[in-house]
Amino acid sequence: MTIARQYQPESTFLSEPTMPTTTRREQQHHVLCCFFCLGINLSFLITAMDLYAQEKVHHAEAHEVNSIQRQLGLDPHKNLTERIGDAPESVLSIFREAGLSPSSHLLTDDERQKFAEATAILPPLHQSILKQRLRHISFLNNMPNTALTSMVTSSESYPLFDIAIRASILHQSASEWMTEKESSCFDRRVTTFSLRTEIGNITALQYVFLHEATHIVDAICQVTPTLPPDPSIPPNNSATPFTAGVWEDARTPINRYLDQGLLSIRFRQGGKLVDASKMKEIYEALGRTPFVSLYGSSARTEDLAEYFTVYHLTQKLKQPFRISVLDGDREVLLHDPMNSEIVRARFTLMSPFYESMPSPPTADK
Numbered sequence: 001m002t003i004a005r006q007y008q009p010e011s012t013f014l015s016e017p018t019m020p021t022t023t024r025r026e027q028q029h030h031v032l033c034c035f036f037c038l039g040i041n042l043s044f045l046i047t048a049m050d051l052y053a054q055e056k057v058h059h060a061e062a063h064e065v066n067s068i069q070r071q072l073g074l075d076p077h078k079n080l081t082e083r084i085g086d087a088p089e090s091v092l093s094i095f096r097e098a099g100l101s102p103s104s105h106l107l108t109d110d111e112r113q114k115f116a117e118a119t120a121i122l123p124p125l126h127q128s129i130l131k132q133r134l135r136h137i138s139f140l141n142n143m144p145n146t147a148l149t150s151m152v153t154s155s156e157s158y159p160l161f162d163i164a165i166r167a168s169i170l171h172q173s174a175s176e177w178m179t180e181k182e183s184s185c186f187d188r189r190v191t192t193f194s195l196r197t198e199i200g201n202i203t204a205l206q207y208v209f210l211h212e213a214t215h216i217v218d219a220i221c222q223v224t225p226t227l228p229p230d231p232s233i234p235p236n237n238s239a240t241p242f243t244a245g246v247w248e249d250a251r252t253p254i255n256r257y258l259d260q261g262l263l264s265i266r267f268r269q270g271g272k273l274v275d276a277s278k279m280k281e282i283y284e285a286l287g288r289t290p291f292v293s294l295y296g297s298s299a300r301t302e303d304l305a306e307y308f309t310v311y312h313l314t315q316k317l318k319q320p321f322r323i324s325v326l327d328g329d330r331e332v333l334l335h336d337p338m339n340s341e342i343v344r345a346r347f348t349l350m351s352p353f354y355e356s357m358p359s360p361p362t363a364d365k
């Protein structure tokens with residue numbers, strides 16, 4: 001039987017109003033928005049071979065894994081596109097508790113093709129993990145945030161995941177969506193300042209799905225430290241290679257990267273809209289950190305999801321990722337993180353994401 005697990009989120013989700021966290025004991029999902037995972041806490045960046053070792057352990061329990069997947073409704077033989085459907089009641093109830101009422105969006109053939117394109121750009125490791133762990137994908141109308149990744153777990157601690165995505169992003173480019181998201185940090189009612197983002201020919205769905213999928217890979221591989229399932233337990237702040245020298249804890253960067261402007265943005269708990277006249281100042285501060293976007297500066301799990309997404313798009317798919325601060329039509333600052341030494345210093349930490357993982361175990365039928 002599925003059980004509830006209560007986690008304290010590391011950050012709010014992909015923009016817009018803060019999403020609620022789960023609180024009811026009977027809830028089967030909890031919001032990963034941000035991120036927590038189960039399992040052994042490894043204090044090092046796990047490599048694909050380490051994953052293989054884990055999977056070998058699971059191999060001995062393949063029948064058990066099979067049983068959990070069957071019980072929770074995941075068919076690993078279905079491709080990801082076949083896992084799209086109406087949002088499960090457990091996902092809808094998370095929104096209802098916040099007084100919201102999103103409705104399921106039925107995808108057109110063209111929109112299903114867009115989703116297939118989003119899955120096609122995932123690295124093999126992401127694909128392997130999602131095949132075994134991503135149970136369900138839904139698209140919602142009237143959803144306040146961009147996406148919601150939640151964990152559905154069982155007493156055997158083999159977590160599966162559901163992803164809900166705002167349907168309106170199906171018709172946006174990544175550049176349009178990112179401009180909208182980062183701009184949402186600023187009060188632009190009276191100003192000449194604005195943002196412009198350039199992310200090549202990537203769709204918003206490709207960007208967002210890669211970001212969400214990276215949360216799931218993080219949950220399984222623990223690229224960022226695990227938080228305890230019970231908020232009353234002190235968080236484990238032992239650093240991993242990705243967070244060492246960058247994050248003090250789940251939401252606090254080390255002193256060197258602490259900036260009052262960045263700490264005040266609305267992607268952080270208690271954050272507020274920043275006057276748009278401070279746009280240049282805020283992105284200058286961001287440029288002194290290893291974070292690729294304002295959202296990535298909000299928590300270490302979002303740092304990883306944003307960093308890996310931008311790394312994959314720029315270094316593997318050869319797309320640009322640049323954010324310009326404009327005063328009228330004039331560019332007054334270019335945020336070009338992939339050309340920043342401090343950002344590039346983490347490139348080597350991305351290599352484990354590209355090591356191939358042997359086929360996951362399957363139980364004999």
Ligand SMILES: [Zn+2]
Nearest residue numbers: 033034302305
């Ligand atoms: Zn995220």
